[in-house]
Amino acid sequence: MPSDDNSFGFVFCGGGPAALGPIITASRSGRLDALLDRGIALVEPGPIGPGGLAHYRIGANSLGGPFMECLDGLEDGTALAALRDLPETRRLRALADEHPPLSVVAPFLARLGAVVAGFLEEHPRCAVVRERVTGIALRDDGVRVTTGDGRELTARRTVIATGGRPQADFAKAEIVPGLSLAPHQERVRHSESFIDARKDLPGAGGKVVVVGGSHSAWSVVHLMLPAVDEITVIHRTGIRLFYDSADRARADGYAFDPVLDVCPVNGRVNRYGGLRGRAHELARAALRLPGSDPLPVRLVQVDTPAARQAAEQALAEADTIVMANGFEADLPPIRHADGALFTAATGPTGTVVNDRGHLVDAHGTAYPQLVAYGLGAGLAPSKEVGGEPSYTRRADGVWLYQHDIGEVVLDDLLNHVTTTGETQR
Numbered sequence: 001m002p003s004d005d006n007s008f009g010f011v012f013c014g015g016g017p018a019a020l021g022p023i024i025t026a027s028r029s030g031r032l033d034a035l036l037d038r039g040i041a042l043v044e045p046g047p048i049g050p051g052g053l054a055h056y057r058i059g060a061n062s063l064g065g066p067f068m069e070c071l072d073g074l075e076d077g078t079a080l081a082a083l084r085d086l087p088e089t090r091r092l093r094a095l096a097d098e099h100p101p102l103s104v105v106a107p108f109l110a111r112l113g114a115v116v117a118g119f120l121e122e123h124p125r126c127a128v129v130r131e132r133v134t135g136i137a138l139r140d141d142g143v144r145v146t147t148g149d150g151r152e153l154t155a156r157r158t159v160i161a162t163g164g165r166p167q168a169d170f171a172k173a174e175i176v177p178g179l180s181l182a183p184h185q186e187r188v189r190h191s192e193s194f195i196d197a198r199k200d201l202p203g204a205g206g207k208v209v210v211v212g213g214s215h216s217a218w219s220v221v222h223l224m225l226p227a228v229d230e231i232t233v234i235h236r237t238g239i240r241l242f243y244d245s246a247d248r249a250r251a252d253g254y255a256f257d258p259v260l261d262v263c264p265v266n267g268r269v270n271r272y273g274g275l276r277g278r279a280h281e282l283a284r285a286a287l288r289l290p291g292s293d294p295l296p297v298r299l300v301q302v303d304t305p306a307a308r309q310a311a312e313q314a315l316a317e318a319d320t321i322v323m324a325n326g327f328e329a330d331l332p333p334i335r336h337a338d339g340a341l342f343t344a345a346t347g348p349t350g351t352v353v354n355d356r357g358h359l360v361d362a363h364g365t366a367y368p369q370l371v372a373y374g375l376g377a378g379l380a381p382s383k384e385v386g387g388e389p390s391y392t393r394r395a396d397g398v399w400l401y402q403h404d405i406g407e408v409v410l411d412d413l414l415n416h417v418t419t420t421g422e423t424q425r
């Protein structure tokens, strides 16, 4: 901690995969000194590195290999390169071409987090504060971040990567106009309750309805299948499966749009939105693609009046309804300089940020002092990075935080100039 005061260039709120991304990107691209010289305080009460992934009861939706790509091409002798020989890395490397359990990924990310914490602790202008952020106040010249022990850290800007929470009112959400969960809200649970070991696991049996088509939705199907009689998956758009190439998708009998569903950069089908790993296998079986095992899973895509009626009946008869509509950012309370509460804008895919990750308020104004991304906040990679044109949701993932999204945030932190007195909106 700098001895003179608690002032920094940036305060990073949270120390999970998203927060670490730009620091790792900086280290890999020779810009670590430039970043650390600005002064960073990273505030995280728990282990630095794995974030929520340490608590999920499921396998990774990515292969093991991409988690370790942050170690590629580094010169031997650097702190990051030294991670290659650790037992946690070797365990993950053994599953490089598989979808490893997140319980194998998390210890590797914790080791990575320890290296990043070391970068900060060894730098005279940086600090790691092992506390919660309890509040953020906007000031004319930046922000003031308060921590659980009452400390006040001032900074030009803050990076908020404190993870996600279920979207407000998820239990009463409208699936499509006129088809609402509200009449059934007593039986609605969020997917997080089943996946996250920190939550109390709700009992579920009999007939289950899962609403959504994401990895979380299919992870719940995976966790519940042995214990329930029948699962109905209600989804709005077609089931999106990931394939390495259009040829592979065709060979598998999967129907897709050859333009809208294919990434123009690398030719992958449903590169961002496609299901992978166990979720892919289950959804593939539910679609009854050739060679798949029969599953007690019924798909209802609510795009016709008849399908809507079937969905309404399934909801009415369900013992448990699981909503898997994602997350919004779990932001600490933020106040304007005059003490008024800052209200962040939210949309169907979570908390709204602009293409630089600047948090947007309920009136549509973006705040460069408040950089927010990670689980629940909607920073999408740029067009140059690619992705299928049909993908309209935000992009999440450890690899993206350490590469494309990390680049966007790092570039913004190093190059965005705000001066005292400037209206930073």
Ligand SMILES: Cc1cc2nc3c(=O)[nH]c(=O)nc-3n(C[C@H](O)[C@H](O)[C@H](O)COP(=O)(O)OP(=O)(O)OC[C@H]3O[C@@H](n4cnc5c(N)ncnc54)[C@H](O)[C@@H]3O)c2cc1C
Residues within 6 Å of the ligand: 013, 014, 015, 016, 017, 018, 019, 043, 044, 045, 046, 047, 050, 051, 052, 053, 056, 059, 060, 061, 062, 131, 132, 133, 134, 161, 162, 163, 164, 195, 216, 219, 330, 332, 373, 374, 375, 396, 397, 398, 399
């Ligand atoms: C079910 C599920 C499975 C996923 N699987 C994968 C996968 O296999 N591969 C992949 O690449 N991505 C996956 N993701 C997407 C994404 O990579 C993870 O969600 C990732 O954990 C997001 O990182 P994060 O840093 O945004 O949030 P989190 O991992 O939630 O980390 C937030 C951090 O902030 C800290 N924090 C919270 N509040 C405060 C506060 N007030 N003050 C200070 N610190 C605070 C927390 O302690 C935590 O360490 C998955 C997401 C979900 C929901």
